[in-house]
Amino acid sequence: MIGCLCIHGFTGSPYEVEPLVDFLKKHTNWKIVVPTLPGHGGTLQLKGIKYKDWIKHAEEALKKLMETCETVYVIGFSMGGLIAAYLAVHYPVKKLVLLSAAAYYINPKQLAADIRKMVKDTFRGELKNNDLYLRYKRKIKDTPISATFQFRSLVSNIRPFLEKIEIPTFIVQGEADGIVPPKSAKYIYEKIGTEHKNIKYIKKSGHLICHCDENKELFTDILDFLSTETGTNLYKRSMNN
Known part of the structure; x- marks a missing residue:
């Protein structure tokens, strides 16, 4: 039997x-597990939650x-991508998918654009309809500084393990x-x-890459990568582009 572990973000x-x-459930008979991380x-x-938890x-x-x-x-999104990378080094994982993996965090240029849109929506009286605002206002309010510190500690402690990854890996990142x-x-x-290793950029995707408008193509690419021997027939974007 094939199993697939999917890990969410911070x-x-x-x-x-x-x-x-x-x-994946619709197109495979794999056993898929999606744990909810502590806290x-x-x-x-x-x-009180530590990154090691x-x-x-x-x-x-x-x-x-x-x-x-x-x-x-193993598939990891955002902070979950770093955890997935760690697991791929320490356990016999066959393939790894990293979605918006947070080896770095905060994109100042795009974040400024998002904030400008929120300001415009505020003046228009439409802020309550801004998806980004609605999703993150609760997170900002309910996230203690200590948890942010733990997130940063996780990133800094796991990044050195990246060079030890030896299995086929598919990296996906939204440009927005x-x-x-x-x-x-x-x-x-x-x-x-x-x-x-393969890398794919999705031009119009924000952080929640699994919810982007191009997700069906992305999911097909992920399934293709996981289902073939090395995922070599995936679309490969040159790092020079």
């Missing part, structure tokens, strides 16, 4: 990868999946991401040790 929930999970989910309770929770989910699955893939800048994908692509 202050997030399984909702962030839900469209991809639904697609995350519908109600954020991050106070997030890693340990994902590890336990992976080990349990490996009890019944001979082949296991205001949280994780495109340079994060390039950094990961250049740092990881494997020669079997």
Whole structure:
């Protein structure tokens, strides 16, 4: 049996990868597991949670999946991408998919554009309809400074492991991401040790890449990558473009 572990991002929930999970369930008979990291989910309770708690929770989910699955893939979104990378180094994962993985965070240019749009919507009386504002205002309010520090600690502690990744890896990044800048994908692509690596940029996608308008094409690419021997028939974007 094939198993697939999907890991959401910081202050997030399984909702962030839900469209991809639904697609994989529809087109495969894989066993798919989407854990909710400690302190995350519908109600954020991050106070007192350490970054090692997030890693340990994902590890336990992976080990349990490996009890019944001979082949296991790991998909990680945002902070979950860093956790997925860590797992790929320490466990016999066959393939790795990194979605908007947060090796770097905050894209000043795109974030400024997002803020400008929020300001315009405020003056128009339409802020209540701004999806970005509605999604992140609660997160900002309910995220303690200590949790942000733990997130930064996780990133700094896991980045050195990237060069130890030796399995086929597919990296995906939205060019309109205001949280994780495109340079994060390039950094990961250049740092990881494997020669079997692909990178794809989605021009109009923001941070929630699984919810972007081009997600069906993206999901097909991910399934193609995971289903073929090395994913070599994927569309490869030159790093020089």
